[in-house]
Amino acid sequence: MHVDFYEKIWMYGAAAIIVIFLASMGYTTFGRAMQPPSHIETIDPTTVRADEEFGSPGVTINEDGSATVVIQAFMFAFLPNEIRVPRGRDVTFRLTSPDVIHGFQIVQTNGNTMVVPGYVSQFTTRFNRAGEYLIVCNEYCGLGHHMMSAKLSVEDMSRSAAATTETGGGL
């Protein structure tokens, strides 16, 4: 096949760009451990509200100072809808839905996951900036979709706050 000289250069250039893209993906994936949330755990969506863990969602500060946040996402709210987590320590979010698919996005961070009935979503992250964050549902879930949001406060917490549980009120 005849390929024009300049087009050949262009094609090598294009291939090089793609290789750079792949290399940067490989670096962030393996070098920086930036993985999308891909937790595999199933749960019966019809029993979520009575579930030991998801039936009483909330924030738990663990012995090591890290936090576990259990959240129920349903039409059209998150429970708890005010979440306090420590700054600079690991925070693990665990979420599920008793009804349709929702999204969980901590605005202006890369905290983002789908919340799918029948499955438990889980990811661990760390907040280095204290302050208030907005959480929104980013997957259409019905006519109240745009009202589905929550508040996240990242605070400097002393270690003595460890091993406490705070269940979400609100609803």
Added chain:
Amino acid sequence: MTENRKLALANFWVAISAFTVAAGMALMQALSRAELDLPFRTARMYYLSVTAHGVLMAIVFTTFFIMGFGYVVTERALGRPIVLKRFAWGSWWVALIGTVMVAWSILWGKATVLYTFYPPLKAHPLFYIGAALLVVGSWGWCWVVARTWMVWKKENPGLRTPLAVHGMLTTIIVWVLATIGVAAEVLILLIPWSLGIVDTIDPILARILFWWFGHPLVYFWLLPAYVIWYTMTPKIAGGKLFSDPLARLVFVMFILLSTPVGFHHQFMDPGVRAGWKLFHSFNTQWILFPSFITAFTVIASFEIAGRMKGAKGLLDWLEKLPWGNPAFSSVALAMIMFAVGGFGGAINAAYSMNAMVHNTAWIQGHFHLTVGTAVALTFMGMSYYLMPRLLGRELELSLLARIQPYLWFGGMLLFSISNHLTGLAGMPRRVYEASYGGSEIAQQWVAGTGISAVGGVLLFVSAACYAAVMFGTGLAGKKVSPEPIEFAEALQPENGKAPLLDRFGLWFVVAAILVVAAYAWPIIEHLSMERFGSPGFTPF
């Protein structure tokens, strides 16, 4: 009027009608997100119209336009009428009846599930049955075009398949492989569940099957646009196609790479292993390659056109191009937008970057550049070229036709850039309004949604111009004897040495193997874990 023309026109009119209705709905959506009140603006109307806009634009307008275009290209490029005419009409009716069912269920508020229809949101059974019929009708079209090509091959042994038909056969292979996924989703999971035959559904399995279809769907839209860019636009510009064999290589690469990529839409999903997501993410990046080649070849073809008209300098060939001809300007503008959209797509499909943009307004900013401009604007430009030739009428309101692509370009620039930016600032997509109870963070999006609304108004005016020209031409265009529909000659014609690129059976088999490699194991793995079904919900 020949039978083939009638068939093509029947498809085009459905496409244009769907486009017109969907464009009207889009105006309200863009205004709604900027919180501009219209008398009929309610959350119910908003989400209903987002569903209608998505289905009518992305599925009905594109599919019917592509079917009409496929019939025209097949007949003109092969120089013989299509075979199986009655079967072709039957397929058109099946697709049309399916479309009517889908449109009824959406417009009567029984299927506000958006065009991705993720269960356990549950629509009226006719929504799913109609969608299935539309796909079945399109399969009929695939068979008619493929069969016509086979008959032509027998009649013309030794002749190479014309490039335009090569591209349409590529489109067909991509479509058939893609629709297996959605057919399985709709027939096995959704229809029995919506009819109440089974009680529950697995939402992740449905999403896997949907995105098996959902990503190659974009190449089903794009490939006919590439056929136009490669085989018709260089001729309209007054030049020649720069390279025929590379165009064929591009089409074959799309056959191979289109399907094993769907998990890059599910990076944020639970229940799908990270390794599969990474594998599909790597595959996706290579799809940039054939589009890079396309950019070079098509722009080089435009340069040839400029030089054939006497340009001598480095860039003065640009001035010689027919910018006043909407069939040309639409494609040139579409290509500029597609360059931006292509790089945005690489970001979306990047394994670790996707979390920043997933389901934000960035996404609607992105695909309005790709399908909403690269494809839709190309199709609109092609309508100005084809419809007068098929109808035997002069283009009516040609001034509107001339400004329409520029209006679209300007409107989309405002709409898309503002949505990309508000998306990066965290605004979710598909929201009726984005104030979040006066949240301070949400306030940052206000400027963006305002600019997006201005873009939406320009796009609506542009769409109205297009509809006026089309219906005006159809109803009142002056009858003339039609000009011929012509394809570009290649500067470097196929030398008969690369028949490998023409072996569609072979490429179909290789592509099918790649689909199995990409999906068989993840699906088996998925089916073998303990799963709980979900009942349906209709929160609309």
